[in-house]
Amino acid sequence: MExxxxxxxxxxxxxxxxxxxxxxxxxxxxxxxxxxxxxSGITLVGALLAVGRSDTFGDLSLWLGAxxxxxxxxxxxxxYLVTDRMLSMFQRKTSKGSIPRSASEE
Amino acid sequence: xxxxxxxxxxxxxxxxxxxLIVCLAIGSIVGTFASRxxxxxxxxxxxxxxxxxxxxxxxxxxxxxxxxxxxLTVAVTVILSVLIGGVTFSGSVIAWGKLGEWLPSxxxxxxxxxxxxxxxxxxxxGCTVCFILDPxxxxxxxxxxxxxxxxxxxxxxxxxxxxxxxxxxSLLNSYSGIAACAAGFAINNVVLIVAGSLVGAAGFILTxxxxxxxxxxxxxxxxxxxxxxxAAQKIDGEARAISVEDVYYVLEGASTVVIVPGYGMAxxxxxxxxxxxxxxxxxxxxxxxxxxxxxxxxxxxHMNVLLAEANVSYEQLIEMDVIxxxxxxxxxxxxxxxxxxxxxxxxxxxxxxxxxxxxxxxxEARIVLVLKRSxxxxxxxxxxxxxxxxxxxxxxxxxxxSISAVVNQFKT
Numbered sequence: 048m049e050x051x052x053x054x055x056x057x058x059x060x061x062x063x064x065x066x067x068x069x070x071x072x073x074x075x076x077x078x079x080x081x082x083x084x085x086x087s088g089i090t091l092v093g094a095l096l097a098v099g100r101s102d103t104f105g106d107l108s109l110w111l112g113a114x115x116x117x118x119x120x121x122x123x124x125x126x127y128l129v130t131d132r133m134l135s136m137f138q139r140k141t142s143k144g145s146i147p148r149s150a151s152e153e
Numbered sequence: 154x155x156x157x158x159x160x161x162x163x164x165x166x167x168x169x170x171x172x173l174i175v176c177l178a179i180g181s182i183v184g185t186f187a188s189r190x191x192x193x194x195x196x197x198x199x200x201x202x203x204x205x206x207x208x209x210x211x212x213x214x215x216x217x218x219x220x221x222x223x224x225l226t227v228a229v230t231v232i233l234s235v236l237i238g239g240v241t242f243s244g245s246v247i248a249w250g251k252l253g254e255w256l257p258s259x260x261x262x263x264x265x266x267x268x269x270x271x272x273x274x275x276x277x278x279g280c281t282v283c284f285i286l287d288p289x290x291x292x293x294x295x296x297x298x299x300x301x302x303x304x305x306x307x308x309x310x311x312x313x314x315x316x317x318x319x320x321x322x323s324l325l326n327s328y329s330g331i332a333a334c335a336a337g338f339a340i341n342n343v344v345l346i347v348a349g350s351l352v353g354a355a356g357f358i359l360t361x362x363x364x365x366x367x368x369x370x371x372x373x374x375x376x377x378x379x380x381x382x383x384a385a386q387k388i389d390g391e392a393r394a395i396s397v398e399d400v401y402y403v404l405e406g407a408s409t410v411v412i413v414p415g416y417g418m419a420x421x422x423x424x425x426x427x428x429x430x431x432x433x434x435x436x437x438x439x440x441x442x443x444x445x446x447x448x449x450x451x452x453x454x455h456m457n458v459l460l461a462e463a464n465v466s467y468e469q470l471i472e473m474d475v476i477x478x479x480x481x482x483x484x485x486x487x488x489x490x491x492x493x494x495x496x497x498x499x500x501x502x503x504x505x506x507x508x509x510x511x512x513x514x515x516x517e518a519r520i521v522l523v524l525k526r527s528x529x530x531x532x533x534x535x536x537x538x539x540x541x542x543x544x545x546x547x548x549x550x551x552x553x554x555s556i557s558a559v560v561n562q563f564k565t
Contacts, residue, residue, distance in 0.1 A: 049341065050226055050338075053337075053338060053341070053343065053346055056343055056346050056347060057334065057346050057350050060346065060347040060350040060351055060354075061350045061353070061354050063351070064350060064351040064352075064353070064354030064355060065354050065358065067351075068351075068354060068355045068358050069358055073362075073445070073447055073453075073454065073457075073472055074445070074454060074457045074467065074470055074472075075454065075457070076359060076362075076452075076453035076454030076457070077196065077200075077452060077453060077454035077455060077457065077458045078454070078458070079355060079359070079453075079454070080200060080322070080323060080326055080355070080356075080359060080452065080453055080454070081196075081199075081200050081203070083326055083330065083351070083352045083355040083356060084200055084203050084204055084207065084326055084329065084352070085203070086154070086330075086348050086351065086352050087204070087207040087208075087326070087329040087330045087332075087333050087348070087349065087352040088203075088206075088207050088210070089154060089157070089333055089344060089345055089348040089349065090207060090210040090211045090214050090332075090333045090336055090345065090349075091158060091210070092157050092158060092161045092342060092344055092345060093210075093211075093214035093218070093333075093336050093337070093339075093340050093342060093345055094210055094213065094214050094217075095158065095161050095162060095173065096161060096340060096342075097213075097214055097217035097218065097220075097340075098172060098173050098176070099161075099162075099173065100221060106220075107220070107290075108217045108220035108221075108290070109172065111213045111214075111216050111217040112213070112214070112217045113172055113176045114209075114213055115209075115210040115213035115214050115217065116173065116176035116177060116180060116210075117176050117179050117180045117183075118180070118206040118207070118209045118210040118213070119180065119206070119207065119210035120176070120177055120179070120180020120181055120183075120184060121180045121183045121184040121187070121203070121206050122184070122203050122204075122206045122207040122210065123154070123180075123184070124180060124181045124184030124185055124188070125183070125184030125185070125187045125188040125199075125203055126184075126188075126203050128184065128185060128188035128189065129188040129191070129196070129199060129200075129203075132188065132189075133193075133196075133458055133461070136458070136461040136462050136464075137461050137467055
């Protein structure tokens with residue numbers, strides 16, 4: 048029964064995903080991708096569980112989980128920050144036409 | 154997402170706090186530094202390696218899940234998450250290497266590649282079945298599947314050349330989502346399933362957009378190198394070079410200018426000087442816009458990010474389908490480090506390997522200025538008749554240096 052329920056969730060979220068994402072304009076494809084990338088780091092939750100459930104050091108499952116936590120955290124933290132950095136560059140510029148700061152720094 | 158993490162920490166019995174905190178700290182620090190320090194031009198590598206880490210984490214989570222349950226459904230989903238996670242991980246590392254140019258970025262094809270891939274696939278299937286029949290966390294078949302998945306990831310990405318990278322990155326992105334989804338099934342976690350399938354869908358949509366923009370099927374991107382199929386038409390003619398000074402006069406007198414950036418602009422890090430030139434032209438009363446081909450660069454939206462970094466306003470970035478009908482009314486089209494995406498033979502020459510790929514019709518503009526290091530053909534190895542067209546002038550040299558020189562002409 049549980050499996051059926053989970054599969055239902057899967058199908059529904061695939062539909063929602065397709066609906067939402069096909070509306071993103073091409074200009075924002077890179078931030079979209081890196082954002083999605085950060086979300087895939089949600090495996091972190093699973094990794095936390097894997098680490099949390101074992102109590103003896105030296106356990107293989109503990110080390111697997113620990114490595115997974117490091118990987119997933121880099122993915123999540125890095126992915127979000129990078130996406131944020133990119134999106135902030137896409138903000139509408141107020142002073143159009145003037146030579147920007149970044150260009151004069153070069 | 155933070156909520157999901159905190160809830161997990163609170164509502165499950167966590168026994169090894171110190172370990173967890175250390176790991177979270179390491180991950181956060183590495184992630185923060187990596188994302189702050191990376192240059193925008195290296196963004197494709199960054200996305201690739203993050204993808205790989207996500208896939209790797211799913212592999213490990215699936216594996217660890219076996220220590221707590223060996224039911225049939227768990228075994229099936231674990232093997233899925235291990236397989237997809239493994240392919241994502243090693244494939245992304247190779248993609249990272251190719252994008253960072255410490256691996257050759259052109260397609261690497263060796264004899265018998267298809268046979269080896271076929272053999273690998275069959276053995277993976279065999280081992281998967283053996284594992285499911287007798288699941289255990291230390292099963293020899295599990296180890297073999299992990300090893301094979303990593304090998305398949307490497308072999309799958311090696312033959313893919315630089316210009317196909319946008320497709321591969323989006324595909325790997327999709328895989329990392331599917332892997333997270335499978336891991337979610339393995340540990341019965343709804344959050345993982347929902348988030349994973351969203352990412353899977355996002356990656357898949359991007360993949361199909363990229364394929365469409367190259368007029369190639371996913372299968373042909375994945376399984377064949379470029380260009381070997383048909384002999385490209387040779388072009389007789391002479392390319393006409395132009396001096397920096399003349400470029401200045403041409404641009405100075407133009408009333409509409411369209412700039413078409415490509416991967417060459419990213420390599421030369423020329424986005425800031427391009428922006429400066431654009432601003433000078435605008436001050437001069439010229440209408441400036443930037444035409445972006447969907448697969449220009451090495452990842453979806455690559456050019457948009459670079460130009461946004463250089464402070465080009467969002468409204469000036471125009472998609473291919475919007476700019477093409479207007480092209481005939483454009484005075485000067487400036488092609489910066491782009492080649493195949495402006496090659497008219499994709500439109501006119503049915504023998505060309507890239508025939509059918511949608512292009513930006515720069516050849517319809519009154520004057521086309523092409524900034525390029527040499528006359529060498531682009532990634533697809535196809536000669537570009539654009540360079541020999543009567544209305545084309547070539548400005549040879551490094552894009553950044555050339556544009557800086559033109560900018561200086563404007564200032565003096």
